[in-house]
Amino acid sequence: MQMLTDRETADIIDTAAEMAAAARDATLLHFRSRGLSADTKEADRFDPVTVADRLCEERMRAILARRRPRDGILGEEMGVQAGDSGLTWVLDPIDGTRSYLCGTPTWGVLISVADASGPIYGLIDQPYIGERFEGGFGLARVRGPRGEDRLATRAARALSEAILMSTFPEVGTAEEEAAFRRLSRQVRLTRYGTDCYAYALLAAGQIDLVVEAGLQPYDVQAPMAVIEAAGGLMTDWEGRRNPQGGRVIAASCPEVHAAALEILRG
Incomplete structure (x- = not known):
């Protein structure tokens, strides 16, 4: 830095x-x-x-x-x-x-x-x-x-108790959408259509996960800075910090992040 x-x-x-x-x-x-x-x-x-x-x-x-x-x-x-x-x-x-x-x-x-x-x-x-x-x-x-x-993200909880958000129900490619739907079936609640506001809600401790695909650097870099400052993490679907976008998972804590990643990877 x-x-x-x-x-x-x-x-x-x-x-x-x-x-x-x-x-x-x-x-x-x-x-x-x-x-x-x-x-x-x-x-x-x-x-x-x-x-x-x-x-x-x-x-x-x-x-x-x-x-x-x-x-x-x-x-x-x-x-x-x-x-x-x-x-x-x-x-x-x-x-x-x-x-x-x-x-x-x-x-x-x-x-x-x-x-x-x-x-x-x-x-x-x-x-x-x-x-x-x-x-x-x-x-x-x-x-x-x-x-x-x-700002402070939510405390760790079971994935079955988590709230997930995404902008579109049709996430990226057919393969990416299938992975997202696998994850959606495992959480308590899934909501759509909130764009960058979902990342703000995660940083504010209201939700646990945001998962999307096909994003650009200008879509992810401000949310990444805010979420990391609030105690969360934001990576690609391989678990790497990726400011360039692509497949994105933002999570409130490492435990929820790891559980969600396991399902996304199939």
């Missing part, structure tokens, strides 16, 4: 907060707008992008250009911008654009900072609810309508 001074970490935290505030304004400008439309980024399936996605990333990048011009950027909508500081900001302006289009408040803005080892600090921000989940640099906290609280 790259060594940073207290002043540098304070500046990163402050910059991320400014970006999240700008992202709230940009996304709420269009949320639940009856005239909102979406383009699709892929020809064979609906992978939506809206004017709000683009505006949000533009505003976050403008803050970075002013405050931290030497840092690199990886954003979902505008790609890679090289830097020379050893740090990269990984941005998903709206994680859950399908939910955004439907008007459900389970999408979020993902902001993280990574060095060569992966994410070292991250935010999951839900603008409409007004909740911000933060992890890294010794912080593990949520701030929202009910004030501020410490």
